[in-house]
Amino acid sequence: MGHPSTYEPSTGVERWLDSRLPVPRMMHDQFMVFPTPRNLNYWWTFGGILTFMLAIQIVTGIVLAMHYQPTVDGAFDSVEKIMRDVNWGWLLRYAHAIGASMFFVAVYIHTFRGLYYGSYKAPREVLWILGVIILFLMIATAFMGYSLVWGQMSFWAVTVITNLFSSLDAVIPGLGTTLVQWIWGGFAVGEPTLNRLFALHYLFPFVIAGVVILHIWALHIPGSNNPTGVEVKSAKDTIPFHPYYTIKDGYALVLFCILFGALLFYAPNFLGHPDNYIPANPLQTPPHIVPEWYFLPFYAILRAIPSKLFGVIALIASIGILVFVPWLDTSRIRSVSYRPIFKWFFWLFVICCIALGYLGSQAPDGWYLFFGRLCTAYYFGFFLLIMPIVGFIEGPKKLPGSITQSVLGSKAPPGGSQQHAGGAQ
C-alpha cells in the first residue's frame, strides 16, 4: 500500500508469520514508518480521536447492553437501574451518552477540515465517499441509540422520524404507510420497534468499524493530504508516522479527553433534554420535539421545506450531496487557504451550518422559519452553485513549491531527488 515495504523480520517467529499472515509487516509499514506530510496541523488529529471514540462507544455499549432490557415496560427503568445499581454503571452510561456527542464534535471538525483543505479531491475521492458513508451510519446509530432510553424525547423522535417515510404516500398512495408499518412492526411505535432499534444499534457500530478500516486503507494509498494541498514531492516532505504523529495525535487526544471528562463528570445532562427523563408516554406529546444538538442543522433543513416529501428529500440530500463534492468543486487548488474568493464562501457556509443548528432548536415560525429557509438555500447553493462557479472564475494565490518549502520558508534546500514513490501525482 502506497510505499515500498521497509520491514525486516528480525526473529524466527516474525519470519514464519511474515510468509503466512504479514500483520507485523503491515503494522510496520502502515503505522510506524508510513511517510506522512511533515506539515500536518492539529486539525489532522481528529482521525485518531474518532478511532478512539468509536472504541469507547463500542466498549461502553457492549457492557451497557448486558444490563439493558429492550422492552416497552423495562427499557427506561433498566437504564435507571444501570445508573443506580450496576457497578460503575453511571460512568458507563454517561460516558456512552456524552461519548456520542463528543463523537459528533470530532466528526464534524474532521469533515470541515476535509472540506477546507480539499481532502476530497483526486486522488482521494473514494476516501471521502467512505467518510460520508461513515457519517450516514453514525447518524443512524446515534438516532437508534437515543431511542433506546425510551424517554419522552426518545419515543417522539422515533415517531417523528419513522413517520417521515409516510411522505412516500405522495409518490405511490399507500407505499409510505405500508413502509412505516413495516418499520414499526405494528400500527404504532411499540415493542417490536424498540427491539429492532436495539438489534440494529448493536450491529451498526461494527459496520462502522468495517468502513473505518476501508477509510484508512483508502487513506494509505495516496497518503494524507496536508494544509498546503501540495502533493508530496520528495522524501524530505514526509516524516515517519511514528513517533511524530503518534505523539502529536496522542497529545491532541488527551486535550480532547479533558473536554470529554469535563462534560462527563460535571455536566453529564447538559447536552441532553430534560424531557428524556420522563418515561415514554404515547398519549402525551411533548410541547417541543427536538433532536439531540448534533442533528439540529438537519432538523432545521427538514422543517424549512413546506412539503413533507421534499423536506425528507432535502434532509437526505443535505448529507448525500457530500458524495458529489469531489466533482462539484471545479478548482484545481485543494486548500482554501490559497483560494481568495472561495475562502469567504467557505466561512459563510460554516456560519450557516451553526445558524441552522440554532434554528433547528427553535419553533419553525416567523423569522426563525425565514432564516431557516435562507440558510437552507445557502447550504445547497454552496455545493451546487458556488463550488462549481467559483472554481472557474477564481485566480488562486501562489502555492508553495513544496511542503518542505512551506515549512522552512525560502531557506529550504531545493527539493531532493524523487526517491519517494508515495507522492502519486
Add this chain to the structure above:
Amino acid sequence: MNVVRTLAVALLAGLAIPATALGAEGTKIEAQDWSFAPPFGRFDKGQLQRGYKVYQYVCANCHSARLLSYRNLGEPGGPGFSHEAVEALASQAQITDGPDDTGQMYQRPGVPSDRFRSPYANDAAARAANNGALPPDLSVMAKARAGGSDYLYALLTGYGTAPSDMKMSQGMQYNTAFPGHQIAMPNPLVEGVVEYTDGTKPTPDNYAKDVSAFLMWAAEPKLEERYKVGARIMIFLLVFAVIMYLSKRAVWARLHRRDHSESA
C-alpha cells in the same frame, strides 16, 4: 488561524444552544446556592435527612418514587442514615407482598430492599383521588425538568395569588415557576407541617430547599462519587497533557535539529 479559533469557539457555543433554548415561557427560576454544585460539592447529609422527612410526610402522600429503595437511604453519598434507621424507616411502610401459599396477597412491614411504597395502586387510582390530575413519579424529577433543583425550589415556593387579569381553571393554583402558571397541586408546604429536630427552622422555604436537595440526590445518587472520580481523572488528564505536550516538543525537536544541520 484567528478564523479557525473563532470557529472552535462558535462550535462550542453551539453546544450550549439546546440547553439555553429550554427556558419555559414567562417563568422565573432563580439559581440557588446548593452544597452539591460542581465540581467539588457534596450533599449536606442533614439537609437530605430533613428532605427525606418532608418527602415522606408531604410528597409521598400523593407522589411515588418507584426507582428508589429504602436501602438507598443508607448508601454512601446519600442521606447517610444508619442501618438501624433504614430498617426502622422501611418498616413504617406497609408493603403488599405475595401471593402466599394460599394464593392470597398480604401486607407486611417494609424491609430495606423494598422499593419506596407508592401511594396509589396505579395511575387510574391516582387520578381518581386527585381531581383527574396525575401526580408524577419523583424518582428522576430533578433531572426531568429544565433547571433541576432550582426549578423544584422555585415551584415549591412559587405559589401566590393570580394576577387579576388571569383566568384560572377550576381547581388550579397559581404558581410563578410552573409553565403556564396553573398547577393542579395545591401548595404542599405550610409552616410547621413537618417537625424538624435538628434546630433548623420549620419554614416553607427550608422545607422547599431541603426536599429539592433530597430529590436531586434521588435523581442522581452517584453524584458525589462522580465528582470524586472526576477530580482524580481530570487531575490525571491535566498532568498527562503536560507530559504529552513536552514529549511532543522533544520528539519534534529532532526534526527541527535535522533541518538546521542540513541547511547549515
